[in-house]
Amino acid sequence: MGGALLHESDPVALVLIAVAVVSAATVVGVAVYRQRKRFPRWLRSVMVRRRLDMIRRDLYRVSEYVGMPDQSEQADWQHFEHGLMAMAMCQWNQAIASFQKVQAHGDETQLALLLNQVGVCHYMQGRLGDALREFEESARLAGQHENGQCRASALCNIGIIRHDRGELDRALKDLREALAMARESANQAAVALYLGNIGNVLREKGELNQALKSHEDALAISRRIGDDQGVASGLGNIGSVLRDKGDRDKALDRYAEAEEMARKIDYKLGAVVQLSNIGNLYREKGELDRAQKSHESALAMAHEIGYRVGVATELVNIGLILVAKRMHDRALSYLAESLTFFWAEGVADGQRQGLYGLSKCDDSLGRGRMQELLKQAGLTEEGVANTLDRIDHIRSRRPWQKDRRLNPFGPVRQ
Secondary structure, eight states, rough: OOTTTOTTOOOOHHHHHHHHHHHHHHHHHHHHHHHHTSOOOHHHHHHHHOOSOOOOOOOOOOOOOEEEOOTTTTHHHHHHHHHHHHHHHHHHHHHHHHHHHHHHTTTHHHHHHHHHHHHHHHHHOOOHHHHHHHHHEEEEEHHHHOOOOHHHHHHHHHHHHHHHOHHHHHHHHHHHHHHHHHHTTTTTTHHHHHHHHHHHHHHHOOOOOHHHHHHHHHHHHHHHHHHHHHHHHHHHHHHHHHHHHTTTHHHHHHHHHHHHHHHHHHHHHHHHHHHHHHHHHHHHHTTTTHHHHHHHHHHHHHHHTTOOHHHHHHHHHHHHHHHHHTTTHHHHHHHHHHHHHHHHHHHHHHHHHHHHHHHHHHHHOOOHHHHHHHTTTTTHHHHHHHHHHHHHHHTTTOTTSSSSGTTTHOOOOO
């Protein structure tokens, strides 16, 4: 027949075909491997930081400025000291009341530092809008009276809230201005505190090497001056950068070391954040029971110290773990409670994770059951409708997806 066709049972032909198939597969495999190797490191880091099945919180240290002017009356000193004692016991309303008694007849120099302390109390209560107003007025008055340390403290705290709200560039500007003032005054404790907070913003922006250097510098200063809270904070923040770099084992070691030190010195805020970090690492590794236990411990301690942002964060993290366990009825109440706070206070990191979790509940439970459970969770009719509208609005922007429920928060195709 001219030899144009190979006989289907020809053994030589079969061998040649097999070789061709294997060669093609090898070429494709190498191409895929090379493509993965070319996957941008910055994008891998963004994918780690932007996970929707957990919330991460950096250990920010709010800056307190507690020096009172020499001309203060004895009664003012007593009220001020009572306020500081109440803060130490996490009795935020009592602390605010004590500081306000001093404000009633203090001058503007006193008022600047008192407003900063009141702002710290509001921040711990999760009243971020009130806290921001106090910090901004404190910074303004301190600037007028050339009180650099007080202004630096207020600017630092303004930067923390702006980070919470996703305004990273503005946060970095405020924190760097605070750092410059602290360096001028040779206040090493403040320098370490501000370096650590700057490192947190840099990590969020994906500038991991700069973030790591900032945290390492902060840790070195804290160790040199014997600031144990600073050491615990530095260890944990370094752990977060290592985690973003992909070194989970070293990150877990740093978190565990930071948590141990925080508990040893009764630094409960530090312990809350490290327990949450440890829980998130276990979540990434698929160890859901260990992750949930860690987040539940963080939640209990956040309740104990009145740290409202921490409470809301852990509610979402626990809710998302319950979603992963397909326990949607239980998950919904955690997620709904936390979203009420995040929406009210404009906290950027928390809203999208909570909505993601609720969308998964909606997939499993159906709209009728969702409405029923949201009402049981304490939402008004308007609140239920608003929550469901938010989920539907995000999904409506992804009409190209075959099933929008599978990934309602994926990137928009233009």
